[in-house]
Amino acid sequence: MASRSTLSSLNSQSVQLIYAGGTFGSYGRPLAPLAAEVFLPALQQLVTEHDDAAFLPKLCWLDNSLIKDSSQLTPSDFVHFYTLLLSTYQAGERQFVLITGTDTLSYLGAFLAEAFAGSDISITLTGSMRPLLDSEELHAYKIDSHGDAWDNFREALRLAAAGQSGVKICFGGESWPAQTVQKIHSHDFMAFTGHHRAAYPDNSYIDKLTDTRRQHWLDDQQQVLAAVQNQPQHxxxxxxxxxxxxxxxxxxxxxxxxxxxxxxxxxxxxxxxxxxxxxxxxxxxxxxxxxxxxxxxxxxxxxxxxxxxxxxxxxxxxxxxxxxxxxxxxxxxxxxxxxxxxxxxxxxxxxxxxxxxxxxxxxxxxxx
The missing domain is CATH 3.40.50.40 (Rossmann fold)
Known part of the structure; x- marks a missing residue:
């Protein structure tokens, strides 16, 4: 299981955070993604000090070595996130937020929906069209009050904490089953749309699996995991x-x-x-x-x-x-x-x- 560091413990409900890069974590002039070891402690401090802190769930982050511009993601990278989520789900965690770039956000979300069909995992993907941090403030990390990152992040956390099974994308104040989502604008805050008339794989998710059924599902995944990990290049x-x-x-x-x-x-x-x-x-x-x-x-x-x-x-x-x-x-x-x-x-x-x-x-x- 991936190691985790606690960001806050203000509520009893735990959400696992995966930071994968993108505009959300970019900063400076010109904008460039911050390294995880820089960005995540800054995010930790901002979450702890923000006015919304008392209303946010307990948040932990998973160690993730794959942080890149989402336009560079490949099938191997998709399998990386699947494997990371699978190992943590197998260890007993159910609720996740994955922050990534918007270029391939809908592709990654739909892929995870297919891969976890039949489980009771809850995954929410989000990102932003503007960075979380204000690049006008070069001497301290502060939230850009005119951007969309904090609102998207906060709503994704709340959606994940609710624990409804399935894979969803949360963006611009709305959320949809991941398989229905597409990017429709290159720079507007309302960059994505989707719908709720979703069939498979969304209708395959179970509200709450028994321990026995979850273990059967996990056993099935483990039987093919090595093959899945070896196939992306082909x-x-x-x-x-x-x-x-x-x-x-x-x-x-x-x-x-x-x-x-x-x-x-x-x-x-x-x-x-x-x-x-x-x-x-x-x-x-x-x-x-x-x-x-x-x-x-x-x-x-x-x-x-x-x-x-x-x-x-x-x-x-x-x-x-x-x-x-x-x-x-x-x-x-x-x-x-x-x-x-x-x-x-x-x-x-x-x-x-x-x-x-x-x-x-x-x-x-x-x-x-």
Whole structure:
């Protein structure tokens, strides 16, 4: 289990904090991320002295060696956070806050939602569009009263302390199931949006597992942990973006991926998933399926997802393309990455995707 240092003990409820970098912990001129050994003691002091201190939960932080700009995160980094959370959850902790950068916040959140499906863990991710510390104050660490970091941090702590199982993203005064969230603005405080009509994996979380059921879940994770940790270098998710080009461009891009080991490919279609047809593209899609690649169609539109209503999109499903439904791009990426890490054959990955879709269709309420 990772070692922990207590930040405050004002309430009996304990929340485990993971600091992973991003704008939240940046400081100075020009802005640059502070090292954990500098930032976390400053955060400790600010939490203890803040007017809200009496209303915040007991807070501990986990030792985390991976602190970087979130635009640099890779599948190996996602597995690092999964492993850190898993080991601490196995040691008996349930409630976590993870602070990271906003560029890939929705991707990491959706990945953790997939990885911890079926458990009773409570993870809240947050970040900020402006740093926590005021860079106009160069002789002391003070909270930037005009920024969004403290408010996001405080609300994430309170959400985690409530202990509802699942993985959520808290930002701009709102929170959503992680799988529904996407970044919609590059610099506004209201940079993210999501919704609460979430199906799998959100509806797979259990309010409170018995010790026996939790141990069964943990045993299942331990059986595949070594494989998951060894797979990131070989787990590749590609994206092909439909543009108003000659159809040969798209088929050539797909053909270039067919020489690689089985991977995942997101086909970003127009509108409700419309993809320009050509015999060459149809042939390439058929070959991709035979070689074990998973091709999933998503929409370039931020809302609405894909459907088979139009012939311009429906044709691809005859060539084993998987419909992304209403999943966001982040959620599709996260699910594909987890399938590549967790399951060892193309057949098992497709079977699990189908199971997830069926789960989504059968229930939209939290299991009891």
């Amino acid at each position: 787990a590749h998710v590609h994206a092909l973006y439909c543009l108003p080009n000659d159809p040969s461009v798209l088929s050539e891009q797909l053909q270039a991926l067919l020489s690689k080991p089985p991977c995942a490919i997101i086909l970003l279609g127009f509108g409700s998933g419309n993809v320009p047809y050509s015999p060459q593209l149809a042939e390439a899609l058929q070959a991709a399926y035979k070689q074990g690649h998973m091709v999933v169609c998503a929409s370039q539109c931020p809302f609405g997802g894909v459907s088979s209503s139009y012939a311009a999109g429906n044709w691809q499903y005859d060539y084993h393309v998987i419909a992304g439904g209403r999943l966001t791009l982040s959620a599709i990426y996260a699910r594909l990455l987890w399938l590549l890490l967790r399951y060892d054959t193309p057949a098992r990955r497709r079977q699990r995707w189908t199971y997830s879709v069926n789960q989504a269709g059968t229930s939209t309420s939290r299991q009891r």
